[in-house]
Amino acid sequence: MSNVFELEHVYKTYKNDGKEFTALKDVSLSIKEGEIFGIIGMSGAGKSTLVRTLNRLEEISEGSVKYYDKELKDLKAKELREVRHSISMIFQSFNLLNQRTVITNVEQPLRIAGVSRKERKEKAREMLKVVGLEDKENSFPARLSGGQKQRVAIARALAASPKVLLCDEATSALDPKITGEILDLLKQINEERKITIIIITHEMSVIEKICDRVAIIDDGELAEVGEVKEVFRNPQSEAAKKLVFPSNPFDPSDPDGRLIRIVFDGLEASEPFIANLVETTGQKVNILSANTRSVGGIGYGQMVLELPKNKEDQDTVVSFFKNNGLSVSEVNREHE
Amino acid sequence: MSDYIIQTIQKGILETLEMTFFASLLSYIIGLPLGVILYVTSKGRLLENRIVNLILGTIVNIMRSLPFLILLVLLIPFTRFVTGSSIGTVASIVPLTVGAIPIVARMVEASLCEVQPGIIEAANSMGASPLYIIIHFILPEATPSLLQGAAINVATVLGYSAMAGVIGGGGLGAIALQYGYYRYQKDVLWTTVALLVIMVMLIQGIGGLLAKKKRKV
Ligand SMILES: Nc1ncnc2c1ncn2[C@@H]1O[C@H](COP(=O)(O)OP(=O)(O)OP(=O)(O)O)[C@@H](O)[C@H]1O
Ligand SMILES: [Mg+2]
Numbered sequence: 219m220s221n222v223f224e225l226e227h228v229y230k231t232y233k234n235d236g237k238e239f240t241a242l243k244d245v246s247l248s249i250k251e252g253e254i255f256g257i258i259g260m261s262g263a264g265k266s267t268l269v270r271t272l273n274r275l276e277e278i279s280e281g282s283v284k285y286y287d288k289e290l291k292d293l294k295a296k297e298l299r300e301v302r303h304s305i306s307m308i309f310q311s312f313n314l315l316n317q318r319t320v321i322t323n324v325e326q327p328l329r330i331a332g333v334s335r336k337e338r339k340e341k342a343r344e345m346l347k348v349v350g351l352e353d354k355e356n357s358f359p360a361r362l363s364g365g366q367k368q369r370v371a372i373a374r375a376l377a378a379s380p381k382v383l384l385c386d387e388a389t390s391a392l393d394p395k396i397t398g399e400i401l402d403l404l405k406q407i408n409e410e411r412k413i414t415i416i417i418i419t420h421e422m423s424v425i426e427k428i429c430d431r432v433a434i435i436d437d438g439e440l441a442e443v444g445e446v447k448e449v450f451r452n453p454q455s456e457a458a459k460k461l462v463f464p465s466n467p468f469d470p471s472d473p474d475g476r477l478i479r480i481v482f483d484g485l486e487a488s489e490p491f492i493a494n495l496v497e498t499t500g501q502k503v504n505i506l507s508a509n510t511r512s513v514g515g516i517g518y519g520q521m522v523l524e525l526p527k528n529k530e531d532q533d534t535v536v537s538f539f540k541n542n543g544l545s546v547s548e549v550n551r552e553h554e
Numbered sequence: 555m556s557d558y559i560i561q562t563i564q565k566g567i568l569e570t571l572e573m574t575f576f577a578s579l580l581s582y583i584i585g586l587p588l589g590v591i592l593y594v595t596s597k598g599r600l601l602e603n604r605i606v607n608l609i610l611g612t613i614v615n616i617m618r619s620l621p622f623l624i625l626l627v628l629l630i631p632f633t634r635f636v637t638g639s640s641i642g643t644v645a646s647i648v649p650l651t652v653g654a655i656p657i658v659a660r661m662v663e664a665s666l667c668e669v670q671p672g673i674i675e676a677a678n679s680m681g682a683s684p685l686y687i688i689i690h691f692i693l694p695e696a697t698p699s700l701l702q703g704a705a706i707n708v709a710t711v712l713g714y715s716a717m718a719g720v721i722g723g724g725g726l727g728a729i730a731l732q733y734g735y736y737r738y739q740k741d742v743l744w745t746t747v748a749l750l751v752i753m754v755m756l757i758q759g760i761g762g763l764l765a766k767k768k769r770k771v
Contacts, residue, residue, distance in 0.1 A: 273679055302681030313676035316771045317694050326690070327680045358770040378680070 220286070222382055222414045223249040223272055228281035230267055241267040242278075243438045254408050254415045256429035256446070258422065258461060264438040265418045269384050272416065273305045274298055303331050306375035310387035312367040314359040320370050321346065321355035327378035338377075345373035349403060365396035372403065376411070383407070385417045389424060401428050422461050422509075426450070434458045450520075451481050451545065463509070463520065470524040471504060476532055477549035480539050481520045482510075491542055501526055501535050522549055555741055562729060563745060569643045570725035570753070573715040577650035578708045585655045588614070589662025590688060596663075600674065600684050618656040622714050625653050626721050641722030650718060654711050661707055665699035666692055698769035705761020709754045716750060726750055 230242035241264045249255045259265050270276035271283050274290045283290045285301060293301060306327070314323050321342050328338035346352045349369040359367055368388060375383055385404070389397040405428045408415050417429060425432050425446055432449055434441040436457035442449060453459045463479070470477060496502060503523040510519030525532040539546050588610065594600045595607040620628070626649045633648040634640045669692050677687045693700075716727025726746045734743025 275675065275678060299681035299683065302679060305679070307676070307679040309672060309676065311670075311672050313670070313672040315673060315691065315695060317697060317768070326677075326682075329690070330680050330682045330686060360771045384679075 220251050221248040221284075222251050222286060223247075223416075224282075224284040224287075225271070226282045226284075228268075228271060228283060229279045230264075230271065230276060231279045241438050242271070245281075245435075245438075245440045247433055247440060247443055249414065249416060250431075251414055252408070252412055253430045254405070254417065254428050256425040256432040257416065257418045257435060258420060258425055258432060259435035259441075259457070261420060263435045265420075265435055266386055268435060269386055269416060269418050272382075272384060273302055273307060303327070303378050304380050305382045305384060306378065306380040307384040307386065308368065308371045308375050308388045310390045312359070312364075312371045312391075314367060314370055314374075316359055319356050319358060320351065320362070323359065323370055324374045324377050326374060331378055341377055342373070345376050346370075348376065348407075349373045363396075364392050365400065368392065368400055369403070372400075372407070376407065376413075380413060382414045382416065385415065387418055387420070390419070390421075397424070398427070404428060434461065463507075463522075470506060472524070472527065475527065476525045477506065477522055478525060478536065478539075479520055479522050479547050479549050480544045481547070482544045491539075491544070494542075495535065495538055499534050499538055501531050501538075503535060555745070559733070559742060563726070563742075563749070566724070566726040566729045566746065567749060567753075570712065570715055570727070570750075573643055573646050573650060573718065573723070573725055574708060574712045576647045577654055577711050577715070578704075580647070580651040581654035581658045581707070581711070582704070584651075585658025586662055588655065588659040590666065590693075592659060592663045593666040593692075594684070594688065600687060614656040614659050617652070618660065622649075622653050622717055623720065625649055626718060630721070643724040646715065646718035646723030646725070650711055650714055653714055654707060657710060658703075658707050661703040662700065665696045665703050668699050669695045698765045701761055701765040701768060705758050705765070708761070709757045712750070712754055712757065 225248070226246050228242055228245040229240065231238055231240045245268060257265050257268060267276055271278050271290075272285070274283075274293070278291065285305070288301065290298070290301070315326070321339070324342040324345055325338045328341055333341070343352065343355065346355055349372050351366060351369050351373065354362065354366065354370075359370065362370065368391075371388075383404070388404075389400050392400065401424065404415055404417070407413055408428075417424065419425060429446050431444060432446050433443045434449070434455065434457050436455070441455040441457040442453065449458055450462055453462045492503070492505070503525060506522040506524055508519070508521040510521065523535075525535055536546055592607065592610055592614070595603040595610075597604075597607075617625075629649045629652060630640045632652075633645050636648050637645045639645050673691055673695055674687060677691045682691070715723070715725050716730065719725060719727030719729070719731045722728075726749055730743055730746040730750075733739040734746070
């Protein structure tokens with residue numbers, strides 16, 4: 219599979235009134251055709267800056283960004299506009315034309331590309347159907363809910379039949395239920411239209427739900443890239459650990475007690491393994507934190523447990539989990 | 555009031571409307587593009603260009619800071635050159651237009667500044683050209699605000715048109731001056747004042763209504 223984007227040693231330094239700020243430091247990564255690629259990091263980490271270099275809304279200071287082997291910084295204004303027809307973008311604030319109807323909004327990219335009036339009406343209607351808003355074509359955006367506005371923005375983004383869809387915090391302004399619906403829609407678009415999707419977020423749940431691979435950006439640097447499952451199971455960088463393992467909400471009952479983390483993926487979500495533990499071994503554990511998800515009936519995530527006091531009992535519990543295909547690691551209290 | 559004065563006032567109304575209409579139209583034909591240029595060339599905008607922005611901005615500021623009465627006098631040779639005369643309704647349209655252009659330009663610029671930057675960013679990400687973005691994104695989004703500004707501008711031009719009466723322009727201003735000031739006929743003075751006030755209010759009302767009807771947010 220070929221690479222859609224290839225970033226090599228990208229630096230971005232903002233200069234304002236003599237002050238300099240380096241928002242991206244030596245970022246190198248590649249994004250494969252057809253994947254859903256997540257970019258996550260804290261606020262101000264440089265996520266938006268990074269994604270904006272992909273369609274050259276942001277000029278890089280150093281390094282190279284290639285789109286299908288085309289060096290973006292070498293493109294002339296007209297060539298860049300041509301490239302942008304195939305890279306759509308959606309935003310946290312939707313950015314729809316408020317004074318225009320829904321269908322006119324969706325038609326914009328086609329109009330820019332010079333498609334005839336009749337053809338673009340047809341295409342726009344088709345796209346509104348994809349996002350489930352065919353009955354809203356003559357409404358104005360002000361009359362729509364946030365979720366509906368983002369659907370219009372997605373329809374608009376799809377209208378020009380792009381190869382890539384960039385999403386900058388596309389679900390951050392929406393509640394969890396609507397976020398879920400929008401993510402399902404993006405997944406469907408990725409599968410049916412073979413569009414490569416790049417998603418920026420500060421929410422791990424978004425990454426978990428639909429991304430194939432994830433990049434973790436920390437203070438302008440690329441902390442980690444990998445398969446979402448891998449990063450979840452075995453985060454390498456501090457930044458990744460912080461995101462994957464949220465700090466314990468509960469204190470252990472015994473400050474010196476032994477804590478373990480169990481990480482599971484590919485486990486039947488319906489399997490009540492804590493109950494099974496109690497049933498088969500008679501041992502009880504104290505759940506200090508849990509971060510679990512079920513995707514398509516498969517559970518994955520992690521839990522921090524406090525083990526019983528007695529060493530023998532501890533071993534029974536640990537071997538029970540191991541025998542059930544869960545990975546177990548010790549939790550070092552200082553690092554939590 | 556005599557029939558003669560009533561006829562004079564009727565004629566004055568038409569002249570005032572004529573001056574206001576043409577001066578407003580002409581000042582928008584020049585002021586609107588000027589305002590767009592001021593906007594797009596300013597810092598951080600679509601076609602940032604410090605030199606163009608500085609030159610046009612300075613000219614506009616100087617023109618705007620001149621009191622209209624002074625501008626009227628200064629422009630007499632130019633008016634004569636353009637219209638062949640320096641008095642009368644048609645001649646007044648020239649200084650009125652020149653005086654309104656910088657006001658229109660700044661008002662247009664302010665309206666365009668209200669457009670959310672995100673909308674322009676979205677347009678850019680779609681690969682739209684700067685001209686396309688101005689025509690199909692910025693101007694439509696700013697239309698309600700532009701209409702509101704236009705109502706204020708037209709009312710200002712109407713007010714200025716009364717001043718043009720001082721140096722031999724026509725319209726209600728000239729009548730007020732002639733009968734109210736030189737002949738001290740208070741009824742004529744107040745009639746023309748009332749008419750001017752009503753006209754300004756009508757313009758504001760219509761402008762506001764149009765803007766409201768257009769605004770979808
Ligand atoms: N035009 C600019 N001039 C100067 N500094 C900027 C500019 N744009 C962004 N920055 C800085 O660059 C850093 C990264 O910004 P960026 O918008 O990429 O962060 P982000 O990861 O998207 O954050 P958020 O989650 O809050 O959107 C921030 O510290 C920000 O202050
Ligand atoms: Mg951001």
